[in-house]
Amino acid sequence: AGTDLVRRDAQAEDAQTNPYPVDMALLKRGHDRYMIYCMPCHSPAGDGDGLVVRRGFPAPPTYHQDRLRNAPDRHIYDVIRNGYGVMAPYGDRVEPADRWAIVAFVRALQLSQHADAASLPPDVRAHLGAQP
C-alpha cells in the first residue's frame, strides 16, 4: 500500500489538470482542507478578505476575477505547492491529492459566484451555499 500511495502522489504531481473525478467526496475534502489552510487569508467565499488580512497581512487577490477564473488548474496547484509572491508555500503541509481537492473546491467557489452557477449539480450548489 505504501508504494501505491507514492505512485499516486507522483501521478498527482505530474498532472496538468485535476486527475481525480470531481465529485462530492473530493469537493468536501477540498472544502475541509481549504477551511484549515486557505480560509484565514482568502476568506470562506474566496474574496481575499480573511481574518488574517483584517489584522494587517497583505490582502490576496479575489478568486472571482477573470485572470484567476481563466488560470489553468495547474496554476492553482502550483501556488499551493510553491507559494506565490508573499504567500508562503503549503507543499510541506498539503499532500498532492489534497492540493487537487483544494483546486476542485476553488473552481467550485468560482463557479458559485459567477453566472455559471446554474451549471453545477444542485447538491454541489447547496453545499456551497449558492442560490438555487
Ligand code: HEC
Ligand atoms: C497567510 C495568508 C494566506 C494563506 C493562508 C493562503 N494564501 Fe493564497 N495568497 C495570499 C496572498 C497575500 C496572495 C497574493 C500574493 C502576491 O501576489 O504577492 C495569495 C495569492 C493566491 C492566489 C493567486 C495567485 C495569482 O496568480 O495571483 C491563489 C490561487 C491562492 N493564493 C491560493 C491559495 C490557496 C489554495 C491556499 C490554501 C492552500 C492559500 N492561497 C493560502 C495569502 C495567503
